[in-house]
Amino acid sequence: MPHLLSEAPGLVAFVRAVEAGSFSAAARDLGTTPSAVSKSVARLERHLGAKLFRRSTRVLALTPEGQAFFDRLSPLLQEIEQSADIVQPSAELRGRLRVSLPSEIARLLMDAILTRFPARHPALDLEIGITDRPVDLIREDYDVVFRVGHQPESDLMVRTLAQLEMVLVASPAFLDRWGAPRSVDDLRALPFARYFVGRRVPEIRFADGATVATRGRIGFDSGFGLRAAATLGMGVAYVTRCIVDEDLRRGDLVVVLPDKPLPPMPFQALHAFGQAAPARVRILSDFIAGEIGRITGDGQG
Numbered sequence: 117m118p119h120l121l122s123e124a125p126g127l128v129a130f131v132r133a134v135e136a137g138s139f140s141a142a143a144r145d146l147g148t149t150p151s152a153v154s155k156s157v158a159r160l161e162r163h164l165g166a167k168l169f170r171r172s173t174r175v176l177a178l179t180p181e182g183q184a185f186f187d188r189l190s191p192l193l194q195e196i197e198q199s200a201d202i203v204q205p206s207a208e209l210r211g212r213l214r215v216s217l218p219s220e221i222a223r224l225l226m227d228a229i230l231t232r233f234p235a236r237h238p239a240l241d242l243e244i245g246i247t248d249r250p251v252d253l254i255r256e257d258y259d260v261v262f263r264v265g266h267q268p269e270s271d272l273m274v275r276t277l278a279q280l281e282m283v284l285v286a287s288p289a290f291l292d293r294w295g296a297p298r299s300v301d302d303l304r305a306l307p308f309a310r311y312f313v314g315r316r317v318p319e320i321r322f323a324d325g326a327t328v329a330t331r332g333r334i335g336f337d338s339g340f341g342l343r344a345a346a347t348l349g350m351g352v353a354y355v356t357r358c359i360v361d362e363d364l365r366r367g368d369l370v371v372v373l374p375d376k377p378l379p380p381m382p383f384q385a386l387h388a389f390g391q392a393a394p395a396r397v398r399i400l401s402d403f404i405a406g407e408i409g410r411i412t413g414d415g416q417g
Contacts, residue, residue, distance in 0.1 A: 126160030129153045130168060131193050134186050135389045137254035138176055144257070145394065147211055194391050209396045214243040216253075216261040220339035220359035221383070221408075222246045228407045233400065240396060248338040250313065253388050260387045260397045262404060264339075264356060272386045273393065277405035278412060279380040281357040284320070284372040285364070290349040297373060300326045309345035309353045310335035320354050323377040330354070356381065358412050383408060 120127075132142035132153070139150040139157075146153065161168055168182035178186060217225065222244070234242065245251070245258065253261050253272060267274060284303070297303040300322065308330035310317050317335065320328040332351045336342050339359055346353035346360075347368050363369040385401040387393055 120163070123160050123163050126156040126163070127189060128193065129156035130160055130182075131186065131190050131390075133157060133169075133176065134178065134182075134190075137388060141254065141257055144212065145259075190390050209237040209240045209399060211396065212241045212243060212259075213396045213400060214245070214257060214259045215400065216245040216247065216251050216256075216258050218248045218262065218264055218339060219246055220343060220356075221262065221264065223340075224358060224411055225404060225407055228403075233403055237396075237399070248340075253386060259389075259394070260385055260400065262383070262385055264383050265381050267384060267386060272388055273390060275385045275401060276382045277385055277401065278383040278408045280383050280408075280412065281380055282354065282378040283357045283360065284352055284354055284378070285346050285360050285369040286352045286372050287347055287349040287368065288370055290346075290351070291370060291372075293349070296370075300328060300373070300376065303352070303373060304328055307332040307351040309342050309351040311342055311354065312337055321379065323379050326376075354378075358408075 129142060129146065129152075132145050133139055136142045136145055139153045143150045143153045157168065164185070166181045166185075167179050168185060170177045170179055229242070229244070234240070245256075250263075251258060251261055262277075264280060286306075294306055295302075297306060310330045310332050312335045317330060320330060322328075330352075334345060334350055336345065339355055342353040342355050343359060343363070345351060346355075347363060352372055357364075360369055364371065385397075385404070387397050389397065
């Protein structure tokens with residue numbers, strides 16, 4: 117068999133196609149065309165004398181031989197990429213970086229993301245999606261997604277950037293009308309600005325294990341909606357403290373049951389590149405971890 121390193125473009129194309137989920141997404145990552153990626157992988161398959169993918173119009177799935185080859189090859193390519201950081205630690209980032217951020221976290225980070233980060237990486241093009249809903253990272257072609265909360269089990273790589281303090285908040289007018297709760301039982305009697313994911317409304321769990329199933333006339337799928345509803349006196353909202361700090365300082369919102377601690381929620385970066393995340397994903401995640409740490413006073417990241 118001819119030397120495998122002669123098929124370096126095919127090796128890279130193969131690994132990126134697996135990690136990105138399609139030839140099209142791999143092509144965007146590599147700055148080439150889907151046809152070029154497909155041809156590189158086909159040449160690699162001929163070189164190996166084995167099929168690496170089962171191809172169809174809808175699914176790009178690995179064969180058993182392809183899975184075994186990927187499991188050996190991916191860590192090697194990661195080591196090669198990371199070795200470049202040793203001799204080129206400040207290499208210029210290039211290409212496109214497509215990102216998804218939750219609404220109110222985006223509000224807090226936007227100045228930094230639009231000013232300081234591009235100033236450091238002027239050759240990098242940013243595409244920023246702002247939504248709290250769960251996104252299909254691969255099908256919607258995101259390089260990295262940032263989310264608050266525990267994520268469902270998946271094959272995605274997850275990095276926790278911070279642990280965010282959670283609070284229950286309401287407006288002074290709302291508490292004047294309904295009365296400030298003194299216990300979890302009192303809290304259960306109050307209307308909430310409910311947060312929902314799909315058709316599910318998650319319950320609130322306190323650090324001591326007590327739970328509250330929220331009720332109320334209005335629900336939202338974003339922190340923006342929860343914050344607005346709480347400020348307007350429409351109910352109690354369960355939110356990350358960092359998004360309401362200014363409202364609390366101004367007195368527009370008040371913490372409800374301040375002596376009843378809530379567990380923190382992880383703020384996480386998710387991507388589908390396996391162990392070999394591109395430098396642009398790692399560097400943006402580092403940057404956002406630093407900004408969140410500055411905002412919350414948490415040095416984690």
